[in-house]
Amino acid sequence: MSTPANSMIVVDDLRVRFADFDAVRGVSFRVPAGGSFGIVGESGSGKSTVMRALAGLNTVWDGYLEVAGRPLGRGPSPDLFRLVQMVFQDPYGSLHPRQTVDRALSEPLLIQGLGDIDRRIRRILDDVALPATARYRYPHQLSGGQRQRVAIARALISEPSVLLLDEPTSALDVSVQAEILNLLADLREEHGLTYLMVSHNLAVVAHLCPTVGVMSNGEMVEILSAEDLRAGRTQSPQTTRLRALSTELG
Amino acid sequence: MLVEISGLTVSFPARQGRHVAVRDVSMTLGTEKLGIVGESGSGKSLTARALLRLLPPAAEATAKALRFDGIDVLAASEKQMGQIRGRRAGLILQDPKFSLNPIMTAGDQIAEAWRNRRKGSRREAREAAIDLLAQVQIRDPRRVADAYPHELSGGMGQRVMIAMMLAPDPELLIADEPTSALDASVQAEILKLMEDLVSRRNMGLMLISHDLPLVGHFCDRVAVMYAGRVVEELAASELAKAQHPYTRALLDCMPSLTHPRPRLPVMVRDPAWLA
Numbered sequence: 001m002s003t004p005a006n007s008m009i010v011v012d013d014l015r016v017r018f019a020d021f022d023a024v025r026g027v028s029f030r031v032p033a034g035g036s037f038g039i040v041g042e043s044g045s046g047k048s049t050v051m052r053a054l055a056g057l058n059t060v061w062d063g064y065l066e067v068a069g070r071p072l073g074r075g076p077s078p079d080l081f082r083l084v085q086m087v088f089q090d091p092y093g094s095l096h097p098r099q100t101v102d103r104a105l106s107e108p109l110l111i112q113g114l115g116d117i118d119r120r121i122r123r124i125l126d127d128v129a130l131p132a133t134a135r136y137r138y139p140h141q142l143s144g145g146q147r148q149r150v151a152i153a154r155a156l157i158s159e160p161s162v163l164l165l166d167e168p169t170s171a172l173d174v175s176v177q178a179e180i181l182n183l184l185a186d187l188r189e190e191h192g193l194t195y196l197m198v199s200h201n202l203a204v205v206a207h208l209c210p211t212v213g214v215m216s217n218g219e220m221v222e223i224l225s226a227e228d229l230r231a232g233r234t235q236s237p238q239t240t241r242l243r244a245l246s247t248e249l250g
Numbered sequence: 251m252l253v254e255i256s257g258l259t260v261s262f263p264a265r266q267g268r269h270v271a272v273r274d275v276s277m278t279l280g281t282e283k284l285g286i287v288g289e290s291g292s293g294k295s296l297t298a299r300a301l302l303r304l305l306p307p308a309a310e311a312t313a314k315a316l317r318f319d320g321i322d323v324l325a326a327s328e329k330q331m332g333q334i335r336g337r338r339a340g341l342i343l344q345d346p347k348f349s350l351n352p353i354m355t356a357g358d359q360i361a362e363a364w365r366n367r368r369k370g371s372r373r374e375a376r377e378a379a380i381d382l383l384a385q386v387q388i389r390d391p392r393r394v395a396d397a398y399p400h401e402l403s404g405g406m407g408q409r410v411m412i413a414m415m416l417a418p419d420p421e422l423l424i425a426d427e428p429t430s431a432l433d434a435s436v437q438a439e440i441l442k443l444m445e446d447l448v449s450r451r452n453m454g455l456m457l458i459s460h461d462l463p464l465v466g467h468f469c470d471r472v473a474v475m476y477a478g479r480v481v482e483e484l485a486a487s488e489l490a491k492a493q494h495p496y497t498r499a500l501l502d503c504m505p506s507l508t509h510p511r512p513r514l515p516v517m518v519r520d521p522a523w524l525a
Contacts, residue, residue: 042433043404144290173289173460178503178514185513200434207505207514230507245434246507 008033008162008194009054010066016049016058023049025218026063031211033068033161036188036195038209038226040202040242045215047198051164054196055086068161082112085155089167091147095139101125101150102135108158120157127190128153128183145176149183156187165197169204181207202246206230214239252422252454253279253301257314260296260305260478268310272296273478279422283448283455285465285486288475289500294458297475298424302339303331319421337367340415344427346407350399356383356410357395360417367418382413386443405436409443416447423448426458441468462489462500474500477524496523 009031016024024046031037039047052058054065056076065072067083088094095104105121114120125132128149139147148168155163168184169177185208188195199205205212206226214222216238224234234240260272272293277284286294300311303323316323318334326334335341343349351359360382361375370378376395383391386409399407408428415423425444429437445468448455459465465472466489474482474497482494492498499517 042435174462174500174504175289175517178505179516181505182514182516203505203507206507207510226510230510242434243507245438 006032007066008035008068009037009196010064011050011054012064012066014050014053014061014063014065016046016053016061018060022218024053024061027215027218027220029213029220029223031194031196033194034188034192035211036197036209038197038199038205038212039215039220040199040205040212041215041238042200042242046218047215048166050215051086051166051196051198055084055164056080057086078112081108081160082158083160084162084164085158085160086164086166087148087151087155087168090171091144091151092139092171094151095147095154097139100136100138101130101142101153104150104154105135105157108154112158114158124153124157127156127187143176144172145179148172148176148180152180152183152187156191159191160193162194162196165195165199167199168197170199170201177204184208202229202242214242251278251280251317252319253277253456254315254317255297255301255313256316258297258300258311258316259313260293260300260309260311262306262308262310271309271478272300272311275475275478275480277473277480277483279454279456281452281454282471283445283457283469285457285459285469285472286475287459287462287465287472287500289460291477292475293478294475295426298341298426298456298458302335302341302424304335304341336363336415337418338420339422339424340418340420342408342411342415342423342425342428345431346399346402346404346411347431349411350407350414352399354398355395356397356399356402356413360395360410360414363414363417378417379413382417383410385416385447386410386413387439388413404432405440408432408436408440412440412444412447416451419451420453422454422456424456424458427460428457429464430459430461437464444468462497463504466490479524481523494523495520 007030012028014024014027027050041047053061059075106117109117109120125135130146130149169180187193197205197209206229210226212224212226212229213220221236222239232243234243256276258272258275259270261268261270275297288294299305301323305311313324357376357379360379364378365375380391380395383394388394388409429440457465457469466486469486472484472486472489473480476496482492482497484492502515503517505514
């Protein structure tokens with residue numbers, strides 16, 4: 001297939017099947033370089049499965065995936081990890097409890113064979129607005145927001161082009177969520193990053209992503225602009241329903 | 251008054267002196283829906299747990315009054331507390347995965363809770379369990395009664411949990427983040443269900459949540475907690491007109507679907523809020 005040169009992420013007719021369950025049934029979308037694309041949908045709709053295929057965490061898929069002009073193979077590759085990094089929902093679960101922040105941040109650099117470790121760690125801690133003293137702390141000595149900053153720092157330290165954000169703020173208090181969302185917006189601008197974000201919270205997704213894909217039952221039933229989503233100009237009944245639930249409680 | 255809390259203080263031993271996690275909290279609850287909101291560490295869960303005397307062993311609770319239906323919870327015997335917990339007052343926690351017994355069917359767990367307070371045969375208890383599953387809007391209650399927790403989805407598990415808590419016909423339901431682990435659509439259904447059951451059975455509901463709009467939507471009254479204190483208490487319908495700067499900041503820092511802002515305001519914590 002032909003790809004416009006400015007697409008950072010290309011997903012074309014992605015299909016994922018677990019045993020006899022079709023988790024993703026032919027999903028296609030693209031994200032331009034420097035853009036942000038949000039995927040919303042209920043649990044079981046397949047949104048995280050799409051992300052995990054792009055992250056190389058899922059080796060069984062059909063279709064075509066491409067990041068930065070390079071087609072992805074099935075399964076993890078060091079090349080891919082250089083380009084694509086992921087931030088998970090629960091920073092407590094994604095950081096090794098017996099590793100200091102320093103160790104968590106050095107490891108990707110050692111794996112990628114990147115030098116200048118000390119300077120890179122100091123700079124990334126500064127980028128995510130963590131005090132230099134956090135460097136020798138363990139995860140349990142940090143607050144939830146600080147832990148998520150460490151997880152973001154670890155994702156960014158190998159200088160990827162793409163960040164995959166899987167519910168990055170849903171385990172956080174709203175005041176901390178605001179800080180992390182602002183941080184993600186700043187980092188995107190400073191580092192020219194491309195984001196793919198999965199969340200059940202429409203307001204959070206629309207805040208960070210100008211384009212939103214709605215998934216239901218393994219299919220992407222609608223792709224619309226955040227503006228249309230905000231204004232209620234929705235096409236599919238699933239989108240209309242998700243939006244109604246979100247504004248009802250909002 | 252179903253619940254009377256006056257001057258409740260909960261503290262833990264710390265390296266120096268004691269760490270006070272709940273400070274001089276007072277609230278009352280009748281047959282109504284009271285929401286307690288606050289961020290993690292604000293003391294909202296500890297307040298509810300103190301009422302059932304379910305605090306961690308290291309915690310120390312003192313109060314001018316801590317009463318459930320007139321019973322002095324701080325002075326009650328363990329036997330008296332056993333009559334309250336799980337019988338007259340039910341507690342629903344965030345994740346049904348951890349609060350249901352994994353090796354007992356849903357129906358057996360509900361039947362056991364039912365027999366806790368009522369006399370009846372096994373057969374009667376099972377029929378009651380199936381009836382309760384139907385009341386929490388489970389479409390196929392007989393099948394679900396025979397299912398083990400791992401065979402149920404999160405939303406189904408939480409319905410089973412609610413059915414179990416309702417089985418002894420309690421006067422008070424304490425729900426601590428009951429829907430945080432669930433999807434938005436399931437969340438709305440479960441809350442609607444609790445709202446319905448509570449008003450139909452004339453119960454009191456204490457809904458603990460970090461989600462201000464959600465609590466505002468489902469409760470009659472809201473108590474906002476910050477750093478162990480109740481900083482503001484107001485009618486849920488007045489939430490948008492909250493006065494306390496902390497409540498205002500909480501409302502303000504959430505992204506809104508309908509009112510976009512390029513940047514979210516960051517909460518600046520005023521030391522005066524601690525006074």
